[in-house]
Amino acid sequence: MDAQTLYHKGVQAIRERGDLKRGHGLLTRSLRHNPHNDMAWVWLVRTVQNPQIQLDYVERALRINPANHHALHIKEQLQTQALAPPTPPPITPPTPPPIPIPNQPTTSNPVTVASVTPNNTPPPASTAPTVAVPVTKAEKKRIMLLMQRAEDYLKTDNTEAAIAQWVKVLAIRVDYEEALAKASGHLWQLYYREDARELIGRAVLANTKIPTIYMTALDMAERQGDYAEAAALRERIASLPNADDELLVTVADYYCQRFQYEPAMQFIEHALEVNPNRQKLLLRLGDLHTELYRSQTALTYYDRAVRLGTRTTEGKDADQHLLRAVPVITDRERGSMILALREAAGFALFLLVMAWQDAGLNLLALGPQRWVGVLLGFVGSYLLITATSSPQQTPIAAWLGGHLPDHAGKRKHDEFHSKPGQAKPDPTQLPILAEDTRLMLGATGAFVLVLATWLVFYRSIGIVMDNPPPYLPW
């Protein structure tokens, strides 16, 4: 149902049947879709007894439409009550406004929790700040006082008064975790479930950074069968940069328990986009791919997990998975020029040692010819290595007209035909040198290496060519 229909049904439930509970539920759902409906907030006032919450609803309505005379009237009443003696009269419900024609377009844009992603600016749900804003000293003092009062009320079994204190705390800080947990928990137990969801929903809409609040909201949505809301909340949880890995894995496992592996993997991948250094998630994602027989993809995630460290349990676990498989080669290694130069340095060192011996074990007597040979050896071996084991170096591969390898078909084949211990490298996004270029580089490199070998070993080559006679030192 859309926000407008929910609103109409909610108003009908209150006005025609006097079903405040149902009306509250329908209006809350309507506001979750469209929190800019000022009249919905006005009608919501009738469904709750707590003056603090009532005042909050009225203020919300007035923030949306300061000229709403119903809201102004109720506010006036509430303020009068606050100054009146201890036994206040019941609040006069607002005169029911004329119900608009169903499906009539409204001026406000519908906003749902699902649309409130980090990229979208959320609607102004509450003026109270979240924990992201540091608490002032005065606020802290006030919060502590209210919390203490709530505890006192609770001791005397005056739950409603305690809830009122917690709501006051939430007016200062919309996602004050302890107050929110206690208020929503008690409201839920007292079957004011929509009120509980409302409190949690305000914190969620205020973009709280506290993951447990999202988890509570998720739990509530699921208990009430609001699966669309639950799915939207999971997305929000995945977007939290400070969400605990354990919590994220729990959410992912929720999907897995229902054999919904793809949504579980999407959820983890989403969380990894926000923070790629989540080892536990990488390990879980690897495990999920393993369960689906995608061993190659699984290895890439295990590899990423291990690269974050092997001292943790997750790191060790991931390393165990990798231990029986070929190490994953990633684009970082493929494209690394330093790693290619390292190999060339090995060959150059080989030639240097040869030159050293050819110079009669005197490094100072190497002479320019042998040094040139060593240098050429370095260049030649680099060309050879570029042609053979490192044809995807950046930016050389691109400079020399490299192209992206067509691996799509092969990858699909590998996914289904790879055997344990015979994992294939993960797909590359780096250009690779063309066969002709590699052949040319390889041939040039080999030629340069032969030339370099002759230059560094020319004396010994000369000795062997001269075929000296056998000798014995005696």
Place this chain on the structure above:
Amino acid sequence: MCGLIFVILFILLVLFLSSLVYPLPVNDSGLMRYRTVPWSTMFLIMVNAVIFVLWTAPDMYQVSEGGTEVELSPAYLNKIYYYGYSEYAVINGAGVGAFSTFSSTFMHANFWHLFGNMIYLWTFGRRVEDACGSWRFLVFYLLAGMVASMGSVLFRPGVDFIPSIGSSGAISGVMGAYLLLFWNAKIDCLWGAASVLRFPVALVKAIPHKHDDDYKIWRWTVTVPAWVVLIWFVFQNFIPSLEAIQNKGCACGVNYLAHFCGVVSALTVFLFVRKDLLIRYVYGRHL
């Protein structure tokens, strides 16, 4: 035919007796990650064996003039001096000059010299080759051999004429590389004493394993951590190496200093190891 069987039995007996006290590494039970055939290791073993059988061994012995005893032939000694690695030959360009750094690596003094070296190469070489790739392993092997030979001369100057032969310097490099890369691996060793000591323990342990066909009460080999075998090897060569440096040589006939320099040359293996393995190693993971 009988002669061949006799020779094989004789070799096995000598091996068993010689490994009674000191463990002889015979197999690396670790995983070959790339499932490659160890072409370079097999090639090196084959070349060493062929050179010995077809070129060195036929000229090795001769009957003395009196016909009373068997002695080393001059042709063989000439080969050793011509192709062996010595300070004199490298500096003065005698023999094959600096080429002796390669030629000496493929020469062996006798069958047991060859056999011992090749069994170590087979045990440790395959996995290092797997980590490097065949071509790079070959370059690393030759580099280790060169460094071993050269080091034994540079650290012990003045022992100019005595040539050294054998692939043990290069193989020491391979062993050093194994220690660096796979220190936590397990090595199957032929070790008579340990097998005998294991027997009663295995017999008692066999009771709960009576339905397990794979459980063996008697095993010819025992599994020893690679680091134990290799550090013991380094230690064994380190002390005589110091002695060789101090005394300008060792009359024992073994070039311990070359072995030690070979082990040190293993540090260069990081220039040859596969890039994916290197990254894995850098991140402190098991290879």
